[in-house]
Amino acid sequence: MTYPVLPYYAANAATKLSLDIVGQAIYEFNGSNTDAIVSISKTSKINVLVDLKVSSLSDEIIESILKLYNNGVASVFATVEEGNEILSKIPNARITYKSNTLVNETDKSIALSSISVATEKASESVTSFVFALQGSSLDELKSITKLGYIPIVKSELLSNEYENIPSNVYPIVEFIIPSLVTDRADGLFTTLVVDSSNQCLGLVYSSIKSISESIKTQTGVYQSRKHGLWYKGATSGATQKLLSIDLDCDNDCLKVVVEQSGSGFCHLSTNSCFGNFNGLKSLESTLVSRKQDAPEGSYTKRLFDDEDLLNAKIKEEAEELTDAKTKEEIAWEAADLFYFALARCVKYGVSISDIEKNLDMKSLKVSRRKGDAKPKFIEKKAEAPKKVEAPKRVIGSGDKIHLNRVNAETATPEEVEACLERPIQKSADIMSLVTPIVENVKQNGDKALLELTAKFDKVQLESPVLKAPFSEDMMQISDKVKKAIDISFENIRIFHEAQNQKDILTVETSPGVYCSRFARPIEKVGCYIPGGTAVLPSTSLMLSVPALVAGCKEIIFASPPGKDGKLTPEVVYVAHKVGAKCIVVAGGAQAVAAMAYGTETIPKCDKIMGPGNQFVTAAKMLVANDSNALCAIDMPAGPSEVLVIADKFADPDFVASDLLSQAEHGIDSQVILLAVDMTDKEVDLIDEAVNRQALALPRVDIVRQCISHSTTIQIKTMEEAFEMSNRYAPEHLILQIEDAESWVPKVDNAGSVFVGALSPESCGDYSSGTNHTLPTYGYARMYSGVNTATFQKFITSQVVTKQGLSEIGCAVMDLAEVEGLDGHRNAVRVRMEKLGLLPEGY
Template sequence: MAAAPLIPAYDFVAPPATGLSIQSISHLSWIFLSVTADNYNQSLEFIPQNFNRFQFLVDVSTLESDVTQIKQLLNVGASKVITSLKQLELLRDPKLQIDEDRLILAIPRGGDYTRDEFEDAIRHTSLGVFVPDVPGVNVKSVIEWLEVYGTENRPPVYISFKSKPVLEEVLKLVKLNATVITDSKELTVDPKKEEGLLSVAQIYAKAAKSDRSDGLFTTLVVDEQGVALGLVYSSEESISESLRTGSGVYQSRKRGLWYKGATSGALQELVRIDLDCDADCLRFTVKQKGKGFCHLDTRTCFGASTGLGALQATLQSRFASAPEGSYTARLFNDPALLRAKIMEEAEELCDAKTKEDIAWEAADLLYFALTKCVSAGVSLADIEKNLDAKSLKVVRRKGDAKAKWTNGTNETKPQETAAAAPAKPAEVPVQKDTSNDRIEMRRYFSSEITAEELEAILKRPSQKSSETIMGIVNPIIKAVREDGDKALLGYTQKFDRCPDLKSTVLKAPYPEKLMTLTPEVKAAIDLSYENILKFHTAQKESKPLVVETMPGVQCSRFARPIERVGLYIPGGTAVLPSTALMLGVPALVAGCKTIVFASPPRPDGSITPEIVYIAHKVGAEAIVLAGGAQAVAALAYGTESVPKVDKILGPGNQFVTAAKMVVSNDTGATVSIDMPAGPSEVLVIADKSSNPAFVASDLLSQAEHGVDSQVVLLAVDLSNEELQAIDDELHKQAMALPRVDIVRGAIAHSVTVVVDTIDKAFDVSNLYAPEHLILQIADAKACVEKVQNAGSVFIGPWTPESVGDYSAGVNHSLPTYGYAKQYSGVNLATYVKHITSSELTAEGLQNLGTAVMDLAAVEGLDAHRMAVKIRLDHMAKGTPI
């Protein structure tokens, strides 16, 4: 759904003599500004001056592509900017740290717009498509596009009318969830008085949805802070009256138009009207006057205000008529006292340690701070508007405190950089846990929820939309495919923050100094290498499969290694040499002729010595010092220095996965991939025989991978006390972990589901299809036969998932996100392809020939039929070959 069904365009340099006033426009929330080189400086002044009135949709697509001006417009309060494709690509530079939700792509101006241009714009971004200055002859085409794409699962579409809009077309576009942009002088809030103009109320009523027999629209009335005052109904007529009068007017189901406060004095000043995401609820934001919204003389229909809202109301009342001698009156009349109390409470808040003390002192500080605000006529809504304005800034100050609060120094200690070749395992920096809240999984009982509710509960954490991902990935792939090493180096310097990197490829043989390891780490790698080698060697096919399907007809199948493989080793929040082992050793066993690693470098341009050592052991001929979509593209297409491969394997983030899918579908790349892969996950089935500490440790071993990881516990008939024991262990162990902040994020969308039986547990597990399945149950080995969908299974109390990740021998590169229903984890077969052969004797062709010719005739493929017939005729004549 777009920001609004209608956005007025406004010329602030030369405001229209007729049409909507700026006050009327503000009721619609949004305003459209076309910023050019001529009005750029005025725009920088106009936007912050009117930030409290509007959200700004700003067209910058005609400006020069220098992002400096666009950044400044975003910085002063532009909510969204409409850009050209060239500008969009520049603004997506991660160094700019611009939220993509604020960017909209404009279809190029001029000429008739084709379907291809529209579809190309949609492919480039999921954030919004702007069709500028549509001539009247093209509106039908735009409507046809929207009808094809539907109202769901497409980017927001903004349609700009330069010429006078036709009402029927505007209403059709709005009904298709498009946002219409038209000159404010073409709009009216009083259609009876200003005939010939578009009625704003009619457009909003057309955009809104109603399932009521009387056609009324559900309407939520809120104050400027978004606090719900009550629920009412609206009609086109009441919306029109609200806009015309600038007050709250609704549709009574019994008495017709209801001018709120006309008899009670509890008037409402209209601030804005907008729609919810599904357009089935209107929201009226108002300034409530008098005693309140409710007929019971309370501020809301849900009772009296609480919290800061109640405090503000009390202070405003006291400011108007504070009782003689009251403390609040004294604060209002003694600025020095108020200043001293604010300073005192701020210091006490800074010194508070416990959760209770911090909440207590923060409440005191807010009381005195709000007292100062009320005395100056500043409301909570004013404060929130300023917070909103600051949240839009893209240019940030350093943020140091003033010298008097820091004993005269603002210096920060430089961060220590990692050594080029550390002689000990990488240490995870201790993350400061910023919350004292208990780390606990949500708990559900399968007997109390429906199958649909259970499926929703088990839904994985949401990922970025495919449109958003592809809008970023596709340009990167295109650049690397076309510009090779130059593009690869540029993206690596930018995304991996390696400005001094000169080359993205490290070729074998690798210098010994790049493989400096402690004896302990080297021994651990060697042990893991041997176990993985042994398990994958055992998967080799000892001899070709040969079958005589009938006398004289012999069919065979034999394996051959994929010649060139690219192995992607992530380098996100943790270094993963184990992945290098899991991908590299099977490639070696399979006999792949060319093995290429790809992994993001460290900021100094080096690669972790563990990965270099493993590349040496498995015979990798090169290490590509790059990550993300750019590394995948280099492996798929090859560059001047990166060998092209035939298959790409390895896990990665959403951008890596998307890039693998793109190149695997490009016939110009002729490359395959192992499987789709997403965030790590584990499902533990535990019964009364399980050890709570073991269960908690297995859950945490995956939760620490990333905040988008998910862990699930299926508790079989556990009591509340047994469930609590696991919860207590989870919290205790989590709080002792250096990556506790990451764990907290993962546990926030993780769940415990209590089931009655083992069979029910496996039903749920097979539905979820986990990457890792851990069985902490009695007679676990016998239950393995119940497993239908899982990446890898860990059986019994002495088999933590960690052993599979590192050293047991099984592969840890596994399908996630439910793909275990369709895909296997990496194994030796992943690195080979199978070729079949057929060999027939003369007898065999005689036995088979008639059937082949008959089927070829049915399909109308006469050359197929003749290839057999000519041979049979040859035999019949007894002619030698």
């Protein structure tokens, strides 16, 4: 911005109208004056800014800010914290970040404040503002304006006058003059005069005197090089109303926007010094003239007099435009439509400038309509079948806790399928919240990470990372828990060590051609361990032990701090056991971003593993798709889930316990029971066990909400059950059925299978040795759970001997010739020729 910014702290339209020819207006927003500011922003010819003056950004305040944006407010002045909160709730918000000194009225000196103008490319430009307090001298303000600062001055201290004004009032012109530069010997300033539609009227010159007089009279006043001050239209009657004054990017040209009246700007009675307007501007001028004095019998006068005819012609031309196909037809029909539409506008006193202002206003909106046409303009189409919803109910605190129930024998296929649908994740909405967080950490490193941890975790940290070796006082856990971790650690290590491919796989594909494949560890890996409603040290085992087995050189942990600012001691103990390099003390999208891009203190990781909420998942997907990050992830993920297949021989208490162990993860977890050939009474026994065990759990409120959207599906045969399970592809599949092991070959899609009544999911979650970081949301159709290979990449090599070249050389040359890659063909040919292996014809 190169022009003054003038404040109008009180929403006083009468005061503002005498000042709005220069700069921008700033209003205090206190949460209750939304409508007053909206009224001004709709009528103002200049940008309106809002300075937040509210104690907290409630949902109501955010809605008010949204209304301000949608009604033409150009920007909201906010602190970094307030700005981030607005961005998280309003997409494409226009925020100007400020420091507290911007409005520090207690300081009796001039307060300087550096403000970054927020754009989609954050920190793209930085503008310095000066808050001018009563008592600051005009010379001080002029000097700092000349240095490039933008003054913020209370409206009561400003005047359009420039002579004989009180000592405590500043002439507006004095905030323009210091910025102006000219290389002309006479000291005049080049001035471009345009109308409200930015149509050029002519090139003139201005002086300090003419600018001052123009602001005072709010008319077009310029400096004639021959005759002195030139009050435009004083003799010809072609006067100008001054709308605004602005400067170009180099401050060496004035742009004066006026409302021209009379015969036109030029002394030759043309619209501009470059001739008359054409196109829409010329048509508007003609229509205005016809409205005032149309000859009798003219078609335009008939349109103005006959409202029904005019409206019918607009509809007729709109229809013809939609039917036009070629470029020439579309241009012709659009011209007809514009003529009749503009005739209606002129009839009701609407100018092209009014239309353009509305277009500009709509471009400022941050709330978008869906944009569908009215039904009467849309061709009737066959209605899509109504989506079948899975059964859901609200379980009150006194209600029995049990799954919904659907019988596949009597329900429609659509009703059964609805029970297998996952909760919808609004990825676009989530990404709009996550992207600013990731970009903030990417750009600002540790500083952003500390600020975001303070905001989301309510913890003030001095450093976002703990580096090894970790002190003993951070690993204070009981001997019982330590023993449990050690047993689990060893079982996980044994199972994943067995997966570790250490030998080089070599195959002789043709005589003398040896192809090999060997594993190499990914050097730097990030292990994300969630916090939130449950502390999960088991996840740290499941991620870091395979990384240790694979031979990763650097293992980085990330986990959010508790309310006391400390990490879970069990997680620190695991980090110690695997030799982790450091622990990022942060959670959510910000932790993922820190590991993906690295910061001043946190190493950049090559791959990030671990589960998390929808924000963690969105951040992982975001960095994985950013080629600048060069960071892979283990798999996409959604809420945790379990599918239990049970028959009439299953113990109801065992089945209930498996369902509940998953339901307590979170309210968005999904629990499904496939009851095979079970009667209603047998299913009732499971429901009773679910209710009894749930009421005894500390996390019963979470269980209650999860169970409300979980379902028991009664199925007749085991084959149907496995077909349905494979279609669903569960994260956890539990087989509580007779002769369970014999049915495992029927499993095609699942993260992990728990076989038999004595194999609860809990064992796999902690200590059996298999990994509990598994694909969810149906991704088990194409992803594996975390394993040793997750932390490795596989490299191939080949050795081709003379005999081997003789065997495959001709095939290589023939295929290269087909593809037109002569360099490939030649690389084989020169070798075979030197070895005497080249057949005739090659």
